[in-house]
Amino acid sequence: MTAGSPEGAAPxxxxxxxxxxxxxxxxxxxxxxTTVVAMATPAIGRGLGAxxxxxxxxxxxxxxxxxxxxxxxxxxxxxxxxxxxxASGLAIFALGSLLGALAPAVEILILGRALQGVGAAAVFALxxxxxxAVFPADRLASAMGTWMAVLGVGMCLGPxxxxxxxxxxxxxxxxxxxxxxxxxxxxxxxxAVPESRDPERRSADATGGLLFAVTIVAAVTALHxxxxxxxxxxxxxxLAVFLVTGILxxxxxxxERRARFPVMPPAFFADPVYRALLIAAALVSFAHLSVLYLQxxxxxSSRGWTPLSTGLILLPLSLGIxxxxxxxxxxxxxxxxxxxxxxxxxxxxxxMALLGLLGxxxxxxxxxxxxxxxxxxxxxxxxxxxxVAMLAIxxxxxxxxxxTLNTARQVGAALGVGLLLIAVTWISLLLSRQQEVTPDxxxxxxxxxxxxxxxxxxxAAAYPEALALGTxxxxxxxxxxxxTLLTWRGIPARSPQTATR
Numbered sequence: 001m002t003a004g005s006p007e008g009a010a011p012x013x014x015x016x017x018x019x020x021x022x023x024x025x026x027x028x029x030x031x032x033x034t035t036v037v038a039m040a041t042p043a044i045g046r047g048l049g050a051x052x053x054x055x056x057x058x059x060x061x062x063x064x065x066x067x068x069x070x071x072x073x074x075x076x077x078x079x080x081x082x083x084x085x086x087a088s089g090l091a092i093f094a095l096g097s098l099l100g101a102l103a104p105a106v107e108i109l110i111l112g113r114a115l116q117g118v119g120a121a122a123v124f125a126l127x128x129x130x131x132x133a134v135f136p137a138d139r140l141a142s143a144m145g146t147w148m149a150v151l152g153v154g155m156c157l158g159p160x161x162x163x164x165x166x167x168x169x170x171x172x173x174x175x176x177x178x179x180x181x182x183x184x185x186x187x188x189x190x191x192a193v194p195e196s197r198d199p200e201r202r203s204a205d206a207t208g209g210l211l212f213a214v215t216i217v218a219a220v221t222a223l224h225x226x227x228x229x230x231x232x233x234x235x236x237x238x239l240a241v242f243l244v245t246g247i248l249x250x251x252x253x254x255x256e257r258r259a260r261f262p263v264m265p266p267a268f269f270a271d272p273v274y275r276a277l278l279i280a281a282a283l284v285s286f287a288h289l290s291v292l293y294l295q296x297x298x299x300x301s302s303r304g305w306t307p308l309s310t311g312l313i314l315l316p317l318s319l320g321i322x323x324x325x326x327x328x329x330x331x332x333x334x335x336x337x338x339x340x341x342x343x344x345x346x347x348x349x350x351x352m353a354l355l356g357l358l359g360x361x362x363x364x365x366x367x368x369x370x371x372x373x374x375x376x377x378x379x380x381x382x383x384x385x386x387x388v389a390m391l392a393i394x395x396x397x398x399x400x401x402x403x404t405l406n407t408a409r410q411v412g413a414a415l416g417v418g419l420l421l422i423a424v425t426w427i428s429l430l431l432s433r434q435q436e437v438t439p440d441x442x443x444x445x446x447x448x449x450x451x452x453x454x455x456x457x458x459x460a461a462a463y464p465e466a467l468a469l470g471t472x473x474x475x476x477x478x479x480x481x482x483x484t485l486l487t488w489r490g491i492p493a494r495s496p497q498t499a500t501r
Contacts (some may be wrong), residue, residue: 011481016143019134023127024147026090028154029181030120033097033174034062035155038111038296039311040171047171050106060220061110065117066124067410068216071263072209073125078396079261082126082133083195087186089122094182101175106214112175124410125403132390132402133196140391141268141337144383148325152379155318159310183392205259208252212263215248220414226422245376264404274401276490277389278481282408284345284378286416287352287476287483291317291374294420294472295367298358313364317371332384338491343382345484347377349477356473359466363417390493391471397484416479420472427468 037044038059046053059101077085096115103109127147135143165173222245225238256262269275292314299305299313324344331340354366362370386405393401 009313015192016129017132018189019130019194020143020146020194020295022185022193023086023130024150025154025181026086026123027127027147028151029178029185030123031151032092032154032158032161033116033178034059035292036165036174037062038292039162040174043166043171044109045106048103048106048109055106057110058106058113060224062117062120063410063414064217064220065114065213066121067407067414068213069118069121069209070125070403070407070410071212071400072206073122074129074400074407075205075209075261075263077122077403078197078400079127081197082129083189083193083194085122086126086130086193087190088117089126090182090186091119093119094117094179095119097175097178097182101172101179121410122405124375126403128386128390128405129402130196130396134194137391141332141383141387144387145325145328148328148379148383149322150325152318152321152323152325152375155321156315157435158311158318160308162311205255205261205263208255209263211248211255212252215245215252216411216414218245218248222414223419223422238293255391263400264407265397265400268401268404271392273392273490273492274389276486277385277392278405278408280486280490281382281385281389281405282412283479283486284348284382285409285412285484286419287348287479288378289413289416289420291352291355291371291476294469295355295358295371298469302359313367314371316368317375320372320375320377321379323382324376324381326379328380328383331380337384337388338488338494341381341388342484342488343490344377344381344384345480345487348374348381349377349480349484351375351377352473352477352480356470356477358473359469362469385487385491396496402469420475423468423472423475427471
């Protein structure tokens, strides 16, 4: 099973610690990179002379490659070896970072971001499977909690470290830091992280994996075109791409049903526990990204906050994830996974509902409290949901199971950002047009801090951005509500006395 221990032998403490550290730090690095690049996009655009459309594809290329190639990496990991594939992904991520650091034009940077996404897909696809293959079932929830806490620390460090590196070395320095950290991770993990694979998997369905990747590219492109169509662009190409996306999705389903070794086995979706938590994970990711993207957009564009100020107001979100991940396993042992995950998602809903008032002049203190609620609830819920979902699938299929679960999360995130931006654009345009034909209301051009929500609602036409943001967060809250119901129904009931993890 391992590179450092004989087949069937219990892994040593050094093996457990090293595996957990490499997996956690690798994924934390990827989250930091996403946050840092998002905050540095204006500087990148100025440095490369990129258009608004070109700048939009800097995150889009990464998200498409990430969501589209995760299933393929899961199958390759089970076939070729999970650690070998995980390490290959890190190397591809470093190569993409090198291309980004040397990019002379935005097109080369977009290619580098796509390569980063392909490499990151291996890390996200196989991280949980490496943990599941090494840690005993009774210690897996604790490992997942530590993993979530480390990711939270990475999110905390992302904004200030990114601002520091950008100030000292420019935006290209951020990509160089990625290369250095990846080389260190490979050096630490190469001899110590256990190797594991599925002995029954003799091949990986590369055709199905590539077909799924093309489908994700088409879906994200369709959403990107849809937002442009709302702003007056020709709608015909948008409809054509949506049609192609539907055809490709149907082809993926047919392919996976007939493939001998599918990248996303249909049998997984027949398991009620795994299926429910898979959908719930996608919905939570859909909602969680709204907290980051919509909040960052509003604070910097409408309130004029600096990237550093925005990063600081997001710190409670990251700190909440750290604390939540640290206590998740303890709460699950005491109250059971179902009660713990369900209550935690209700806390997330409370935070998102509060952020729905963001456009009405919500105070910085209230924003920080809302971020703390969302972070803590997510930090507690996600390890519970992940560990239960992974244990519902045979351990030999851990790579594909982990990849499928992470695919759901990334697809939810990628499509969620596009759908929410469309909702914000559509509502803003609708209300702006309404405002053009209604009398001006003195003092209601924006929603200043201190103005009551009731008085703001009575002048709804004068608050297009506020209502658009409120509607987007309402949709996110609804998504978490559905995820909560699925989690309650999906996770088997377990009393605190019989809980084993």
